[in-house]
Amino acid sequence: MRTMKTRTATALGALALTASGFGAIATSPSADAAARNGSCESGEFCYNFNSDLGGSWSDFTKSVGDYGTSQPGCYEFRTKNKPGAGKCIKNNAGGYWNRSGKTVTVFYNSNFGGTRKAELKPGTKGKLPTAVYNENASHRIGAATNPPPSGDKVPMSQALYAGGGGRITAGFDGYQNTSGRHEGIDIVKGYGSRVNSLTNGVVLKAGGDRINTLAIYLPKVDKTVIYLHSKPTVKAGQNVSRGQQIATEANVGAPTHTHVEMRPGKQTNASKSVDDPVLDNPDPTTFWNNQGYVEK
Structure with missing residues (x-):
């Protein structure tokens, strides 16, 4: 009792x-x-x-x-x-x-x-x-x-981190002072902050390159969510759940933040954003809404 x-x-x-x-x-x-x-x-x-x-x-x-x-x-x-x-x-x-x-x-x-x-x-x-x-x-x-359900959507910037407290610094195709087309969403809380998976899925890649690409594949919808610049705490082949820690925020290849990018199909790398005038990825709004999030 x-x-x-x-x-x-x-x-x-x-x-x-x-x-x-x-x-x-x-x-x-x-x-x-x-x-x-x-x-x-x-x-x-x-x-x-x-x-x-x-x-x-x-x-x-x-x-x-x-x-x-x-x-x-x-x-x-x-x-x-x-x-x-x-x-x-x-x-x-x-x-x-x-x-x-x-x-x-x-x-x-x-x-x-x-x-x-x-x-x-x-x-x-x-x-x-x-x-x-x-x-x-x-x-x-x-x-x-x-x-x-739709009435329970939560801001991505809060769900990404244990304890909330994140903020979006650059939205999809939202570069202000950088040349190119932004293929994802940049969110920041602070160096060392715990980064949570926004979806269920299987890890295809967990670091090992100059920007520490972390790729999580969602087989039911045939999409991949890419996280960049963090320090992964999971390994390739591992199944992860929504809300589970997958990384800590870091500054690998860029100032401290976490780049989150949705890509169609099974992918192990992010699309190029900086100095690239063409968008490869579709607008992710519908995808994130279907996952229960709003882009804020």
């Missing part, structure tokens, strides 16, 4: 998850506040701080890809004068009650990522399954799908 679990253990669980995929939220705490009153009502999915449901509640009517990790701004337990009241819910939920009328999938990683998750049937309640007990980083209301 959650009430028997020490806060030290919970804190360690939270620290262990700091490196899990973390991106942008599907809805902000302030935007969702009208529906979130700390009472688990019909039509809502709710977390409880305690596994015996005796703690504070956090209630939702929508899917959320990132709960935040600190106040102000995180999604918190809202029932006053109950254990856990005011604490951020990420990696802190012991129990649940699914009153949404739909299956709810709770994910170990933010942005609905990773293979570790639990599906909670409508009407069920109690202690969260072991896979996500005190390890809850995002949830989706409705049938589990990959990518998430």
Whole structure:
């Protein structure tokens, strides 16, 4: 029972998850506040701080890809004068009650990522399954799908990094002061930042050239996502999941940033951008939207 679990253990669980995929939220705490009153009502999915449901509640009517990790701004337990009241819910939920009328999938990683998750049937309640007990980083209301439904799209610049905090410095075909046509999207957070895979796929190439090309192939859609300038933490032939760490941000062959590029077919190299007047790749907007992202 959650009430028997020490806060030290919970804190360690939270620290262990700091490196899990973390991106942008599907809805902000302030935007969702009208529906979130700390009472688990019909039509809502709710977390409880305690596994015996005796703690504070956090209630939702929508899917959320990132709960935040600190106040102000995180999604918190809202029932006053109950254990856990005011604490951020990420990696802190012991129990649940699914009153949404739909299956709810709770994910170990933010942005609905990773293979570790639990599906909670409508009407069920109690202690969260072991896979996500005190390890809850995002949830989706409705049938589990990959990518998430359109209303839950998250910014690429946030999903790419553990802890969010990225920003786009050059969009597709968006060079301002560089000659050529930009074949991808440049995103930066900082040297050494953990870089997460934006998709499921298989690694075709993991570094070894002057720009450390990391190529991940998506066989279901016959597309390859290329990441450049980072230090890969995966190897060729390895299967990776959305939200899994694949690299750390670096400055291999360019100032610190991560170049992300979608290419049709099975590819092991990026298209040339600098000083090349012709675009080889199609506009990736539809692809990224279908993967559950917005290009911002």
